[in-house]
Amino acid sequence: MPSSVKDRPTTDHEYVFLLAKTAEYFYDIDAIRQPHVTFTEKSKMKGGRNHFGKVNGTPEEGKNGGNANLHDGRWDQAFHPLGRNRRTVWEIPLSKFRDAHFAVFPEKLAELCVLAGSPQNGVVLDPFLGSGTTAVVAQRLGRKYIGIDSNPAYCAIANDRLHQPTLL
Ligand SMILES: C[S@@+](CC[C@H](N)C(=O)[O-])C[C@H]1O[C@@H](n2cnc3c(N)ncnc32)[C@H](O)[C@@H]1O
Numbered sequence: 001m002p003s004s005v006k007d008r009p010t011t012d013h014e015y016v017f018l019l020a021k022t023a024e025y026f027y028d029i030d031a032i033r034q035p036h037v038t039f040t041e042k043s044k045m046k047g048g049r050n051h052f053g054k055v056n057g058t059p060e061e062g063k064n065g066g067n068a069n070l071h072d073g074r075w076d077q078a079f080h081p082l083g084r085n086r087r088t089v090w091e092i093p094l095s096k097f098r099d100a101h102f103a104v105f106p107e108k109l110a111e112l113c114v115l116a117g118s119p120q121n122g123v124v125l126d127p128f129l130g131s132g133t134t135a136v137v138a139q140r141l142g143r144k145y146i147g148i149d150s151n152p153a154y155c156a157i158a159n160d161r162l163h164q165p166t167l168l
């Protein structure tokens with residue numbers, strides 16, 4: 001929601017709660033991995049600082065092929081090939097579909113939760129469906145969905161979104 005405060009910093013984050021009914025639960029860590037920092041363009045420190053012994057260096061360009069930076073030089077074990085475990089701060093632009101409902105999720109936010117929290121053909125429940133973002137994403141990602149909203153007008157918007165032809 002917009003916040004135009006003048007006596008404190010503007011809040012620009014929200015919390016996502018991961019709730020589970022049992023101590024062991026479905027969680028697909030690989031589905032939402034993120035790039036290793038040391039392998040991204042950003043990490044090459046384009047400001048010219050030395051990184052692993054070279055300007056704009058990557059780990060492999062470091063001393064002894066980068067092995068000096070690890071205790072045993074096992075790059076294959078130190079860096080998961082699919083990326084590092086997703087971090088808890090996600091930077092996601094606002095949704096483009098904001099006119100119809102006051103608080104539409106960005107699809108990316110729902111996407112990360114659906115991918116990590118449900119298997120293919122699993123069921124995703126959103127008890128506060130609003131304009132239907134969670135269900136739209138669940139459908140696109142091959143999950144079933146159940147959506148609930150106390151406002152019939154929002155249910156109608158969600159239904160319309162869910163039954164629009166998809167571009168393949
Ligand atoms: C923050 S919005 C959800 C927006 C949604 N994520 C989207 O992308 O459009 C919360 C929704 O919860 C609905 N809501 C509030 N109280 C409810 C209740 N007791 N039962 C069901 N829905 C409720 C509101 O009508 C509103 O659409």
